[in-house]
Amino acid sequence: MKFLCDVHRPIKLVKFINENGFLCVHINTILDKWFTKDEIISNYADQNDFILITKDADFRNSYFLKKSPKKLVKINLGNISNTELLKIIDENLIKIEKRNEFSNFTLEIDKEKTTFSTLKVV
Numbered sequence: 790m791k792f793l794c795d796v797h798r799p800i801k802l803v804k805f806i807n808e809n810g811f812l813c814v815h816i817n818t819i820l821d822k823w824f825t826k827d828e829i830i831s832n833y834a835d836q837n838d839f840i841l842i843t844k845d846a847d848f849r850n851s852y853f854l855k856k857s858p859k860k861l862v863k864i865n866l867g868n869i870s871n872t873e874l875l876k877i878i879d880e881n882l883i884k885i886e887k888r889n890e891f892s893n894f895t896l897e898i899d900k901e902k903t904t905f906s907t908l909k910v911v
Contacts, residue, residue: 790886791813791814792806792842793840799874801875803815805879840861841860849897852908853908859893863895
């Protein structure tokens with residue numbers, strides 16, 4: 790399982806995921822770094838089978854309107870500490886791994902619940 794962290798996700802998240810046996814890359818280390826446009830990030834994630842982790846609603850909208858990025862984890866937690874974020878990701882890694890079997894999915898993580906969706910690709 791491979792992850793791509795959007796610009797507003799901390800480097801600590803990348804290290805945490807890598808330490809848990811998965812590949813994780815931060816957008817600030819590839820392409821045009823923090824200048825990379827959302828569409829290019831989505832295309833890169835799709836072409837390289839990455840699960841995009843973001844808090845940006847634009848990616849959620851793109852998922853439902855354009856079916857890209859194909860695999861998305863949208864974190865709706867506001868401003869929380871890195872420690873809290875890593876704990877929540879740790880609690881959801883198994884859910885994400887199960888969803889990764891689908892060709893497309895979105896997993897939205899809120900403080901109260903986690904919501905999973907898939908799209909029919911026509």
